[in-house]
Amino acid sequence: MFFNLNRTIANPKQWNKKKRRSPLFVLSIFLISLLFFFFFFPNYTIFSTSSKTANIALSQKYPHCETRFHGEKFLWYAPHSGFSNQLSELKNAILMASILNRTLIVPPILDHHAVALGSCPKFRVQSPKEIRISVWDHIVELLRSRRYASMADIIDISSLLSSSLVRAIDFRVFVSLWCGLNIDLVCSNESNALPSLVDSLKQCGSLLSGIDVNTDRCLFAVDEDCRSTVWTYQNGVDGTLDSFQPDEQLKKKKKIPYVRRRRDVYKALGPGSEADPATVLAFGSLFTSPYKGTELYIDIQKAPGDPRIDSLISKIEFLPFVPEIINSGKQFATQTIKAPFLCAQLRLLDGQFKNHWKATFLGLRQKLDSLRQAGSQPIHFFLMTDLPRGNWTGNYLGDLARDSANFKLYFLQEEDHLVMNTAKKLTLAGRGLRFESVPGSLDAAAKVKHCSPDILPDVLLYIEETVCSCASLGFVGTAGSTIAQSIEVMRKFGLCSSPARAAF
Template identity: 60%
Template sequence: MPPSNFTRNPIKKKSLSVTLISLLKSRLCKFLLPLFLFVVIIAFHSSNPSFIARKLQNPDWQCSAIGENLGFLPPGEKYLWFAPHSGFSNQVSELKNALLMAGILNRTLIVPPVLNHHAVALGSCPKFRVENPVDLRFAVWESIVQMIHSRRYISIADIVDLSSLKSSSSVRMIDFRVFAQLWCGIDVKLACTGSLCCGISTGRSSWSSFEQCGSLLSGLGKDVVDCVYGVDEDCRTTVWTYQNNVEETLDSFQPSKELQAKKKFSYVRKKKDVYKALGPGSKAASATVLSFGSLFSAPYKGSELYIDIHAAPRDGRIQSLLGQIQFLPFTQEIVRAGKSYAANTIKSPFLCTQLRLLDGQFKNHWKVTFAALQEKIQMLKNDSNSRRDGIHIFVMTDLPPANWTGTYLGDLTNDVKSYKLYSLHEEDELVVQTGKKVLTAEHGIRSGFLPKMHDTPRRDNDCSSETRPDILLYIEEAICSCASLGFVGTAGSTIAENIELMIKNNVCFNSNE
C-alpha cells in the first residue's frame, strides 16, 4: 500500500495565491510594500544572533545575577545547558547525555522544556551538514520564549520521571524556569502551571529582555568573562569520551574524500576526553554556565556520532549514573493512564502497532512495517486462544479513523468478527484529564533545586496556565507497553525503541505503579 493511500490530500493554496495577486495589483500595495519590507528587515536583524551579540559588548554587563546576589541560588554553583531539538525521543536521548555530562563535569543540569516536534532541527551528522552550536542554541531559546508567551510550556521532567536521580543525588538539576527566574531575573509566570512555580515568580524582570539572556546563554557574549562558555565543538569535529586514554586521536568515522570535495570542507573528527577538555583546569571550568549545542548521539559505522561514553570503570559514581539513565520511565500520571486504558477500555489481551506519519522513519519503512503487521496478525489468527473474541489491536497513529477507508486499517476495521481496533485522540477524556494531572503535579519544578523564597507556595490567578499539554504520544506509548500479544513498530523509529524498552523493563506490570 503506497503512502499516498495512507495520507490526506495536500491543502489547496489557490485561494491564498488569488488573494496575494489581488493585493499586489491594488494601489494600497504601493504604499504598504515599502513599510512591509522595512518591518521584515528590522525583524530579521533583531532575531539574528550576530546582531544580538553586538548588544552584549557592554562593559556594564555582569555575570553575577540578581538571584545569586539575593542568596536564592547556591553561591558559586556551576551549570550546564544544552540545545534540545527534533522529536521527543531524540530530546530524551539528549537529556540522558546531558545528565551524563553534568555528572562528569560536576555541574547542575538546567532541565529544559519539551520542544514542539521538529521546532528546531540539527541536520545530519553523517552528512556533516548541521547547524553550528551558537545558532542552534539561539534557535532553541527563541522556541522556548514562544512556548512561554503562548502558555504551551511543559518541562521534559513533567513527562520523564527523574525522581530517582534526584533522590540518589547522582546529578544535580534545576528546572529551566527556576534558573531563568533566579539567574536571568526573568519573570516566567506565563510558563507556570501550579503553586510551586508561581511561588518563584516575582512579577518583574531585572534584565532588560528575554533577548539579552538568550543571547548570553547561547554563548554570544564572548566578552562577558567567566559567565558562559559556549562549546563550539560539534559532531563534525569531535567525539567526546571519558577515561579511555585516547585523547586527541582520530575517530574511525571520517568524511569521505568525495564528500569533502563535493561540499568543500576539511573536517577531521577527533576523540576528546570531556573531563580534560571542559573540566577543572580548562578554560571552560571558570564559566558559571557551560553551554553545549546538540547532545544527540547514535552509533554509526562502528563509531558514535558525538558521545562515546558507555562505561567508567575508574569512576563508580559515573558508572552508576550510566546504569540509571539507560532507561528513564514516564511520570506516574502517564503510566497510570496507559494502564487504565488497557484495563478499562480494551479489557483483553491486545496487539499494538505503531503507524505514525509524522515519524520520520515511517516513510522509509512503511512497506516493511505493514508486512510485519500482516505477518503478526496472521500468526495470531492461527492461535485459537487469540481468535475466541477476535483479535484486539491498539493502533498508535496520527491518521484519523475517518481516513482509514481504502487502507489496510480500514479492511481490519470492517471485519468486525475477526478484529477490534482501538485508537486514542487528543480530545478523549483520558487524555484531557491526564494532561491536567501532569500539570498539577509539577514534576519539572520538583525535579531539581528549589529556592526558599516563600514560606508557603503561592498561586495567583494571573500566574497559573490553563493550557492543555500535548501528551497523547506518551500515553499511547504507555498503552503499547501493556500489549501482551506483542508490538509491531516502525523499523529505525526512536518511538518504537522506547516502547520496546518499556516492555523490556516491565513498566506496565510493575507493582509500584
C-alpha cells in the same frame, strides 16, 4: 615596522601654529590614525574577547554574570527534533552534567521539530551557537503562549535526584535567578508586562546562547559539534582520530576543512580546563546515535574507573514517565481493553517513513496472521499511528477496522476524556517546579507561578507508549522509529508489571 601614533598626530606646538585648520580637519587626522593603528595591530588587547577589559564591560552589561548560586556551576544544552530525540538528549545531558559535576538546567519540551539539527552523517548541521539561539527563541515563544511544559513534568527524574547522582534546576527557576527576571509576568494580564519580559529574555538569551563572547566565570559556550568531535570518558587516548571521517568527495563538495577527533569530556571541559571556572557551560545539541561502527557525537557507554558514573549510565537507560501518565496507560489497558492484546506502532507520514508503507504493514500482517493461527478470535490490538483515521480507507488499516469478526481495534485520540484528564493532572502537579538540588532553588521555584496554560500539554504520545508497554501478545514497531525504540526499552524494563505509583 611599528606605527608611531605620536608621529601621526602633531604635538600641541604645531597645532598652535596652524590655528586656521578647522576642527573637522583635526577629527579626520585622528580617525585616519585610528584606522592605521587597527590595520597594523588587529589583535590589540583592547579587543581581545578574553581580556579583563572585555569581561568587565560585559559584566556591567550583564550583571547576572556575577554568580548568585554560592559557587554552583550549571550545564545548559539545546534540545531539538521530536520528543524521543529530546528524551535521548536529556539522558546525555544528565550524564555530562554528572561527569563535570554541574547542575543540569532542565529544559521544556519543544514542539515537534520546531528546531532541527540537520544531518551529522552528511556533515550538514546547525552550529552549536545557531541551535542554542533557535532553542532559546522557541522557549521564549512557549512561555509567551503559555504552552510551557518541563521535561521533568513528563519524565520522572526523582530517583536520580534523591540518590544524588545528579543535581538539577528547572529552566524557569534558573532564568529567574540568573537573569534577574520575574517569570510570573507570563501570567499577567497587563498589556506591557509580557512584551517587557520577552525583550528581557531575548537579551539574557544572547549571553546564554554565546552570541557575544565567553566571559570569565560567567559562560563558556562549547562550539564543538558532531562534525568535529566525539565526546568520550575514560575511553582511549584523548585527541585520537575517530573511525568515521568525511570522505574525499564530501570534503571537496562541502569544503570541509576538519576531521573528527575523540575527546575526553572531563579533560577538555572539567577541572583545570578553560571551561571549568564558568558558571554556565553551554552545549549545543547533545544528540547521538550509532553510525558506521561509532557514535555520532557522544560515545560513553561505561566508566569502569568511576563507579558513580558507571551506576548512572545503567540508571538512565530507562527513565520512566511520571506516575500520572503511567497510571493512565495502565488504566486504559486494564479497564478498556480488558484482555491480552497486541500493540502496533505504525509511523507512516513523517520523513523517510512515508515511503515505506508496504514494509511497515507487512510486519503487522505477519504478526496478526501468526496470532490467528495460534489462538481464538477476535484478536485485540492497540494501534498508535500518525495516519488520521479518515485516511485509513483503501489501505491495510481500513481492512482491519472493517473486519470486526477477527480483530477488535483500540486507539486513543487527543479529545478522549482519559487523555484530557491526564493533561489536567500534569498541569496541576507542576513537577518541574517541585524539586530542589541547588540550595535556595525551591524557595525561588515557589515564587514562579505555574499559571493555567492556554492549551493543555499534548500527552497522547506518552499514554500510547505506556499502553504499548502493557501489550502481552507482543509489540510491532516501525523500523528506524525512535518511538518504537522507546517502547522496546519500556517493555524491557517491565514497566507495566510494576505496581502503580503514587501521584502527588
